[in-house]
Amino acid sequence: MRTVACVGAGVIGGGWVAHFLARGYRVTAWDPAPDAERRLRDLVDSAWPALTRLGLAEGASTADLTVAPTLAEAVAGADFVQESAPERLELKVDLLAEIDAAAPAHVVVGSSTSGYSMSEMQVRAARPGRLVVGHPFNPPYLVPLVEVVGGAATDAWAVEWASEFYRAAGKSVITMDRELPGFIGNRIQEAAWREALHMVANGEATAEQIDLAMTAGPGLRWAFFGPCLTFHLAGGEGGMAHMLDHFGPSLKSPWTRLESPELTPELRDAMVRETDEVAAGRSNAELIAQRDRRLIAVMRALAEVEAEEAAEAAEAREAEGRSAEARAVGGDREDRAAAQVRA
Ligand SMILES: NC(=O)C1=CN([C@@H]2O[C@H](COP(=O)(O)OP(=O)(O)OC[C@H]3O[C@@H](n4cnc5c(N)ncnc54)[C@H](O)[C@@H]3O)[C@@H](O)[C@H]2O)C=CC1
Numbered sequence: 001m002r003t004v005a006c007v008g009a010g011v012i013g014g015g016w017v018a019h020f021l022a023r024g025y026r027v028t029a030w031d032p033a034p035d036a037e038r039r040l041r042d043l044v045d046s047a048w049p050a051l052t053r054l055g056l057a058e059g060a061s062t063a064d065l066t067v068a069p070t071l072a073e074a075v076a077g078a079d080f081v082q083e084s085a086p087e088r089l090e091l092k093v094d095l096l097a098e099i100d101a102a103a104p105a106h107v108v109v110g111s112s113t114s115g116y117s118m119s120e121m122q123v124r125a126a127r128p129g130r131l132v133v134g135h136p137f138n139p140p141y142l143v144p145l146v147e148v149v150g151g152a153a154t155d156a157w158a159v160e161w162a163s164e165f166y167r168a169a170g171k172s173v174i175t176m177d178r179e180l181p182g183f184i185g186n187r188i189q190e191a192a193w194r195e196a197l198h199m200v201a202n203g204e205a206t207a208e209q210i211d212l213a214m215t216a217g218p219g220l221r222w223a224f225f226g227p228c229l230t231f232h233l234a235g236g237e238g239g240m241a242h243m244l245d246h247f248g249p250s251l252k253s254p255w256t257r258l259e260s261p262e263l264t265p266e267l268r269d270a271m272v273r274e275t276d277e278v279a280a281g282r283s284n285a286e287l288i289a290q291r292d293r294r295l296i297a298v299m300r301a302l303a304e305v306e307a308e309e310a311a312e313a314a315e316a317r318e319a320e321g322r323s324a325e326a327r328a329v330g331g332d333r334e335d336r337a338a339a340q341v342r343a
């Protein structure tokens with residue numbers, strides 16, 4: 001497994017390219033946009049310092065990227081294909097059929113779609129059995145999660161194979177056993193996003209307040225405990241059961257407005273204007289560099305704490321082993337003494 005083809009090389013496709021290169025794969029990319037190669041190489045170059053800080057696979061190099069002139073040439077020698085074209089159903093349906101026709105017959109194809117089901121997308125492919133969803137999170141070269149799920153016509157082996165491959169390529173994989181609109185991660189974050197849009201639409205909160213509410217509040221905890229474990233602790237000694245009995249009824253209060261708000265031109269403009277204020281003049285490149293440094297800082301801090309916990313657990317196991325041994329030796333001595341008394 002050496003070569004990955006990335007079809008579509010925008011924000012996500014380019015992020016996948018950077019990830020696979022950093023993991024030591026050869027990558028062939030294809031994107032029909034005239035300026036795609038320049039954009040892709042810029043993205044890889046801007047991601048590389050973060051990836052280098054995080055640790056590259058042996059021999060990993062940006063020189064292992066080839067931008068192919070055609071889709072067929074990009075996928076011809078691939079061991080895996082990752083599709084990251086625009087989120088338009090018709091486009092995905094046609095493109096996946098084209099990839100399927102051009103890629104070697106045994107090769108699995110993953111789609112980065114953030115919402116369509118593979119059942120909807122695989123309908124024109126001649127060999128739909130090898131098509132899976134592999135939904136990443138931005139930027140795919142740093143955020144580990146990939147949600148893997150097949151469609152009605154996907155073979156079980158392809159889902160298994162893709163999950164194993166992503167894992168071997170350094171990702172945290174959720175293999176889903178059924179299709180779920182929006183998968184899991186987006187179901188959760190879109191709920192928060194709908195609430196944010198409602199609050200801006202109603203003039204109840206600004207983009208700045210919403211971002212601070214998340215980064216200084218729940219977001220900080222969600223980096224290591226998810227919403228379930230976090231709320232388990234909110235129930236004190238009674239845990240999740242007390243938490244649900246205590247706060248469950250308030251879920252039906254008018255706090256939440258989970259129907260989507262009307263995305264009026266006014267709401268759209270307010271979101272754009274207020275988010276620009278939050279960005280406070282920082283360019284996209286500056287924001288990406290800040291985001292990547294912060295993500296790495298959080299990942300490093302967590303890795304450090306996990307290593308300390310693992311060392312403490314190993315020490316505790318060793319101490320337990322030593323005292324079990326001491327008890328066994330003591331018991332042995334007592335048995336011998338008792339035998340002498342009996343004799
Ligand atoms: N942007 C995000 O945060 C995330 C996006 N995704 C998914 O990733 C996919 C790509 O989204 P983005 O990278 O954000 O979009 P994007 O607009 O940044 O990139 C799409 C790229 O596809 C290229 N393209 C256009 N037509 C194409 C075709 N027929 N074949 C191949 N490439 C073509 C475009 O030139 C462009 O470079 C979508 O399915 C999206 O839902 C998944 C997770 C997160």
Ligand SMILES: C[N+](C)(C)CC(=O)CC(=O)[O-]
Pocket residue numbers: 114136137138186189
């Ligand atoms: C905005 N989005 C729905 C395309 C986001 C995702 O799908 C995942 C992410 O990176 O947050």
